[in-house]
Amino acid sequence: MIHGSSAPVESDTWQTLLARSVTDPAALLDRLQLHDSLLDPARGAAQDFPLRVPEPYIARMRRGDPDDPLLRQVLPIGEELLDQPGYVTDPLGEQHANARPGIIHKYHGRLLLVVSAGCAVNCRYCFRRHFPYDDNNLSTAEWQEALDYIRADASIREVIYSGGDPLAANDKRLAWLTREIANIPHVMRLRVHTRLPVVIPQRVTAGLIDALCGTRLPVTMVLHCNHANELDPSLEQAVHTLRSAGIMMLNQAVLLRGVNDQLEDQIALSERLADSGIMPYYLHILDHVKGARHFLVGDDQAIRLVGQMLTRLPGFLVPRLVREIAGERSKVPLVVQPVE
Template sequence: MITRTPIAVHCEEVEPEAPVSDTPLGDWQRQLRDVIRDPAALCRHLGLDFEWSSGARRGHDLFPVRVPLAYLSRIRRGDPNDPLLRQVLPLGAEGDAVRGFVDDPLEERDHTPKPGLIHKYPGRALLIASPTCAINCRYCFRRHFPYADNAPSMREWERTLDYLREDDSIREAILSGGDPLASPDRRLAALVERLEAIPHLKRLRIHTRLPVVIPDRVDDALLEWLGGSRLQKVMVLHINHAQEIDEAVVAACARLKAAGVTLLNQSVLLRGINDDVDTLAALSERLFEAGILPYYLHVLDPVSGAAHFDVPDDEARDLVDALRQRLAGFLIPRLVREVPGERSKTPL
């Protein structure tokens, strides 16, 4: 039996604001700017009354709320336990010190040879292409990452890219962040052009949540530089629940696939959000309908502030075993943990 801890929010008759879906969203950069930045405002939009406490305020102060309106429109009004709401609403538990949960759970600071570059695994290197995200997920393993020290200017990127030029064993460049697609297309196109000039690079991988949380991000300007790249293109989306995939997301994915982008998904197994077989099965089915292949199901990285999302390994294995009884093999993501110092993800 799975026990779900209710969020400290209760439903009341709250004077509703204008429905978000009735408000024209406009271009993606405006949507990126005009996000919900306050938990009380978030609850007002959803017809919820937030029982504000010093603990919840501390959670927000530790990692501020940030929710785009396009994502907000998929959260059910009046439901304090909505699985999308639980991913973005701070809790007092985020301020609790829990043994084993630390600021840098993957020890990335030990693998940052140049500003903006993380090199942990053979054959690929990761570039912090943007220090910002469109949405602040409460379980984010980089919620404490020193982005201020890893945000090179375009001129400084040349010194960082020298590291890739000098190591011909690196075949794949990974754009991450933050969210790399939070950067303007002009900046991303210039960076990718420099990557394309490195002859031993074969693939470009982009880890992003933006096509999910702001589907309008997949516009003509993005598709022009991405579709025109000589590099093989892989985009790893981050979707934890089938409810995140609306028709706008499906349309954005179709445009990416038409531009020659392979779409994969990685999810995080999260207590109270997707820790049951029905939810995981529905997610895999919905992903495949949208042209996205389930790739990884990560157990939670032990980052401080997120211990309340943790699902034990044995329970995670049981869930994936149950998925195997219901789904075709290609719909079952690989259950993995990222272990600092290992040369690849560790299967569970």
């Protein structure tokens, strides 16, 4: 690290960058030259869901702009503390699908493993911002039980590493888990849902590639980018490394008021993803999680927005607009028609 600066240098490891994440709202405002009036609301909302944002992500934010689309995703604000009817702590009913510690089994043929309870960034709109991660921190014996659950259900064809952020786990843990899963004959695919390379591209190391790609299982990585400004050259280099290892790269985004709710935002995101070798996959309607109401984009606006994308982009660059509904057997697509 450069003395007196939080700017990362090339030799910083991802663990160092993770450990050095900004968690104090005053430090973030100072770093971005933002007005002190934002501090009290940020401190209040951070008591409910802490601030956490790593330096490589802050480096992509505009100085002096409280409306920066990356900042809005991470800065706690007073609206989060308003009680909004219908906005709850477990909007997707995941605590009923938490089949046993570490496993969320909602859909046929695949299940989620809560590989890590931690995230590198706390996204203010996250549907798991109230998830009981403490109950999903697995001991070695509990990991064996989770693997036994997968072994016992031959319908499970795909295992999805989730969290928290699964890439917050170290490479040794990921390598062990991937080998164990590859030894289960009916599992044919591995998927990794992660935002960590977006906020700390240095997470993509040779050790990570070995850990994920060292078995017979084909690997798909679903990144979580919401705005074109997130795709800087360091992330593009990380994506290139992942693709070179044979990993299929997809993206899922959440439609967020004040972040990416304008047509030009979505077009720029899809084009930048494509230029980086990542296919747009899903655009999610906001889940009704307590504290996130101010991010909601209504269905009519969302459908119109994606309809306009259909007339501006080739079809393969238009993500599927979906909503997740507790208890449904899959994500539910919204019907979109082309709009001029």
